[in-house]
Amino acid sequence: MKFPVEHWPKLRSVKQPVAWSIAGSDPSGGAGIQADLKTFAGLDVHGCSIITAITAQNSRQVDHWQPVGTDMIEAQFNSLETDYAPHAIKLGMLGNREHIECVANLLERRLKTHPNTPIIADPIMMSSSGRELMSPDAVDAYKTHILPKVTLLTPNSNEESSFDLPSNRVLRKGGHDADPDWSIDTWQDIPLYLPRLKDADARGTGCTLSSAITACLAKGYPLHDAIVVAKAVLHHSLAARRSIGAGHANLGPATLELAPESFPTIGQPAAHCFATFVPPTLPLYPIVDSIDWVKRLLEHGIGLVQIRLKNREDADRRSEIKQAIELGNQHPGNVIINDEWELALEFGAYGVHLGQDDLVTADLDALRAAGMVLGLSTHSPFEIARALAYKPSYIAIGTVHQTSSKVMDYEALGAERFEQFAGWLDLPVVAIGGINSGNAQDLLSRGASCCAVISEVTQAPDLNLRLDKWRALPSPN
DSSP states (O other): OOOOGGGSOOOOOOOOOEEEEEEEEOTTSSSHHHHHHHHHHHTTOEEEEEEEEEEEEOSSOEEEEEEOOHHHHHHHHHHHHTTSOOSEEEEOOOOSHHHHHHHHHHHHHHHHHOTTOOEEEOOOOBOTTSOBOSOHHHHHHIIIIIGGGOSEEOOBHHHHTTOOOOGGGBEEBOTTSSOSSEEEEEETTEEEEEEOOTTOOBSOHHHHHHHHHHHHHHTTOOHHHHHHHHHHHHHHHHHTOBOOSSSSBBOOOOOSSOOGGGOOEESSSOOOOOOOOOOOSSOEEEEESSHHHHHHHHHTTOSEEEEOOTTOTTOOHHHHHHHHHHHHHHSSSEEEEESOHHHHHHHTOSEEEEOTTHHHHSOHHHHHHTTOEEEEEEOSHHHHHHHHTTOOSEEEEOOOSOOSSSOOSSOOOOHHHHHHHHHTOSSOEEEESSOOTTTHHHHHHTTOSEEEESHHHHTOSSHHHHHHHHHTSOOOO
16 A cells, blocks of 8 residues: 555654765674664664775674675765764774775875864774785884774784874773783773673674774764773673674674663772762752851752862961861751862861862771761763763763853753763762752752752852742752
8 A cells, every 4th residue: 555645754864974884894793883773773873884804703703705896985975974974983904005005095084174073093904813814014014004094093012012192082891801800901001990891702803992982983972982982882781791692792882872781980990988978868968158158058958069279369268177177067067068178177177078189188098987978079971981080979070051050161061961971870970050949850860969050059149939930849859
């Protein structure tokens, strides 16, 4: 039966990022083009493929491979370029000098008109089963023609010695290293740690990592965030691996709905835990700049207040912080000290809140030994991974919405991305930035344990009325 055109379902016009994979085909679906396309799709990026080689392989080994003619590689490139322009490009198997020179010429043409197109290169030199996938004379050609165009190279420890790039352009994969406890990747001499999964023998891990980075770049992530998220995506997929063939397992689906245990830490494995943070029953976390405001809010029954004096040149920091801590001890509410960790230690504060820069200078061991709550500010996956290395009591994520309280050199996250970030964590999350009684409930439903506010309280025409609006919100606890 035929249906008239007017009865066809209407298609939505959706602007979806596009990523290309220029690589070899794996008929068993575990690596190469097939793994790349699966990763792109899982991360909500439209994947296109330019096939450079046809392989005969299965879960145990690569039996044979045959290069595609350079004229066909160029034809695929040209066809896609006129209709599916890439937001990012991933390079996989380029098995011989002719392929390398052909792809390099095509990329150079693309970069002349679109110089900011990220190019992620995974140098496929040998299969997991030991079969050579790049001819010896191709390595020099790769160095000469491909490396100058690459945003990031993702070699494993065996491949790294064949190339010479600055550390900011190399992500050294540690998945096949001998460390029995940790999978450690390194970028800009910064190690990214995840616990090593036991007996996690799977195919396509390198393809999936590099294609996940490519997908994140296509979605607009900065490179440092793309690397962090991609490592988490790979770990999550590796934990969900499936034994389908008789040999190596296949990775599970790629997704941004990541389990907290899949998220890496930066700089060190997760350290000892800080004190447990119990979010206030009233999900309001005012940040104020005077002892008068601390006293006023505690007397109104607010359960959590932060005092931040760094923007007040006239403040007697020692006196006001001491008074704030004493007021917290006199009332049921808790007082958090912003930045001034030494004074917080001296006067026995309930907790401190630090920014990313403070992690370099603060004596975190002393704060932990004193039993203090530690809150850390973050606004990106990279900063979250850095914060997680210290196992803080809570993580603040923002700025969620545009705000006049802070000069920002980055875009506000928005509620959806806040929800995504919060979902990656298994500790309390504080939402911060542009929050009021009208939009707070949305963020509480998306994973916020409480909401940090400034002008919502300090500029309220009627404080009692404003606090009543917050008391009317359902508690997330």
